[in-house]
Amino acid sequence: MALLRASDYERMLDLVVEVLETDAPESVWPLMAAHLREAFACDTVIFAELFLPRQSGRAEGWAPENLGDSVRDIVERRMRQRHPLIAYLEANQQRPVTMTQICEHWRHSLWRSEARRDFGTTHQMGLPMPGVPGAVRAVSLGRKGDFTDHELALATRIQPLLLSADKHIRELRRVREERERRSGVPALPHHDLTPRELTVLGLLAEGLTTEAIGRRLAISPHTVNRHLEKVYRKLGTNNRVSTVLLARGTGLVAG
Structure with missing residues (x-):
């Protein structure tokens, strides 16, 4: 070998x-x-x-x-x-x-x-x-x-x-x-978010704008929006508010 x-x-x-x-x-x-x-x-x-x-x-x-x-x-x-x-x-x-x-x-x-x-x-x-x-x-x-x-x-x-x-x-x-069975919180459907998409989602939940997320991650606002589009598609949402609420309710990000 x-x-x-x-x-x-x-x-x-x-x-x-x-x-x-x-x-x-x-x-x-x-x-x-x-x-x-x-x-x-x-x-x-x-x-x-x-x-x-x-x-x-x-x-x-x-x-x-x-x-x-x-x-x-x-x-x-x-x-x-x-x-x-x-x-x-x-x-x-x-x-x-x-x-x-x-x-x-x-x-x-x-x-x-x-x-x-x-x-x-x-x-x-x-x-x-x-x-x-x-x-x-x-x-x-x-x-x-x-x-x-x-x-x-x-x-x-x-x-x-x-x-x-x-x-x-x-x-x-x-x-x-x-844990979900004991807590009664429904399981989140399989979403397959990548580590970068989870990071963007976490920053979105903190209230950062697209431009601020881009500065934090050293990427362009266009790239941030592409990540957000994939997050929306995978979670079955279509806007920031519903996405953050779903992510908090299912434990993807801190409440």
Whole structure:
């Protein structure tokens, strides 16, 4: 196995610390996706959980922004096309792998040409995520250029952290559901706010204007408004007042 560098261990430690400090389950996967994009210089990160006998499942993706519902269409198409990673997972293979390792004709494949068309990526790496009976699960990374032996070694070390973070998400959800059951406060529907969107939402709840939020985060008012539009869409609101009231009532921000 290729030797890892000190910076690789620093990245892994940073990921562990950030995950453990996060108490919102919907923030963990976006956080991990951001770390994976940086660690592997990749353009896309997709997490998929597939139940193949009934051709169903769930998926989340970032490229680098959240892909929303479109990622489900991509994953469903890959199931129909029998993407090589699916066969690899069905064979109960658990080591990270690149598609060029398991598909001799990857360079001329339909999967590669579609990924290049959609995201500009030409190579993929899969990190299996076993642990759910009846499902095949993996994180798929996409980028221009193949992955090196060193990056495969890094993926092998990061894989257990992803599995632990996935368990952490489930435990956070269990704790939240138990707290909501006891308090009688209704659960907030899954919203998948990114860490940056949660930050913008928190500043909005503090009463800051768009310009003030932009100055605080060193971004333009236009970028702030784009974040707010996504917050509104994910929470099902359409203005600042209703958004802040919903966020406070469900514990997304302090009351």
